[in-house]
Amino acid sequence: MNHPAPANSRYKPTCYEHAANCYTHAFLIVPAIVGSALLHRLSDDRWEKITAWIYGMGLCALFIVSTVFHIISWKKSHLRTMEHCFHMCDRMVIYVFIAASYAPWLNLRELGPLASHMRWFIWLMAAGGTVYVFLYHEKYKIVELFFYLAMGFSPALVVTSMSNTEGLEEVAWGGLIYCLGVVFFKSDGVIPFAHAIWHVFVATAAAVHYYAIWKYLYRSPADIIRHL
Numbered sequence: 579m580n581h582p583a584p585a586n587s588r589y590k591p592t593c594y595e596h597a598a599n600c601y602t603h604a605f606l607i608v609p610a611i612v613g614s615a616l617l618h619r620l621s622d623d624r625w626e627k628i629t630a631w632i633y634g635m636g637l638c639a640l641f642i643v644s645t646v647f648h649i650i651s652w653k654k655s656h657l658r659t660m661e662h663c664f665h666m667c668d669r670m671v672i673y674v675f676i677a678a679s680y681a682p683w684l685n686l687r688e689l690g691p692l693a694s695h696m697r698w699f700i701w702l703m704a705a706g707g708t709v710y711v712f713l714y715h716e717k718y719k720i721v722e723l724f725f726y727l728a729m730g731f732s733p734a735l736v737v738t739s740m741s742n743t744e745g746l747e748e749v750a751w752g753g754l755i756y757c758l759g760v761v762f763f764k765s766d767g768v769i770p771f772a773h774a775i776w777h778v779f780v781a782t783a784a785a786v787h788y789y790a791i792w793k794y795l796y797r798s799p800a801d802i803i804r805h806l
């Protein structure tokens with residue numbers, strides 16, 4: 579018998595869409611690891627090293643967790659609880675990833691006394707988002723989206739008040755790409771391959787942000803070669 583799908587049930591991607599969802603993030607895992615290692619290598623002091631770790635963990639975690647979730651939902655659809663668990667992780671890691679993406683700017687740039695509180699507050703927001711996903715996963719999708727956007731935008735207020743504004747244009751461009759991608763994030767079942775397109779937007783924005791962090795916050799590789 580055919581049961582009508584509940585209104586909030588997730589869209590079931592086609593086999594090709596499943597494959598696209600996996601590959602669009604799987605291919606980013608190795609570059610994310612290499613990129614993180616490079617920032618670590620380019621660090622001048624302990625604080626830069628720690629920040630490279632934090633940022634690198636967020637960057638790698640996003641692509642790894644996302645890829646694992648999409649592989650499981652594609653290949654092991656009979657393991658419903660496991661898929662559900664990874665779907666929750668896939669959503670939780672977004673909060674951690676937003677915090678990690680801002681960490682280099684907040685940690686390594688001079689901030690005012692009030693603005694500097696954003697350094698820990700962003701992680702508090704990430705923790706809050708994680709708990710929210712744990713409790714209300716998929717229940718109020720619009721609230722979830724609002725949280726992502728609020729968390730994505732609030733540190734920008736602090737970042738733009740920095741005296742050294744080098745690289746912020748790239749940060750804003752990355753942010754804009756994420757925002758445009760949300761259109762596809764919300765178009766499952768309406769636009770073919772919508773979720774994979776969303777992944778491409780995420781990968782592009784993450785690459786723009788990585789470039790800005792590498793260029794403006796860490797020592798240039800040419801300096802390293804000079805110091806060898």
Ligand SMILES: [Zn+2]
Pocket residue numbers: 599644648668773777
């Ligand atoms: Zn995904």
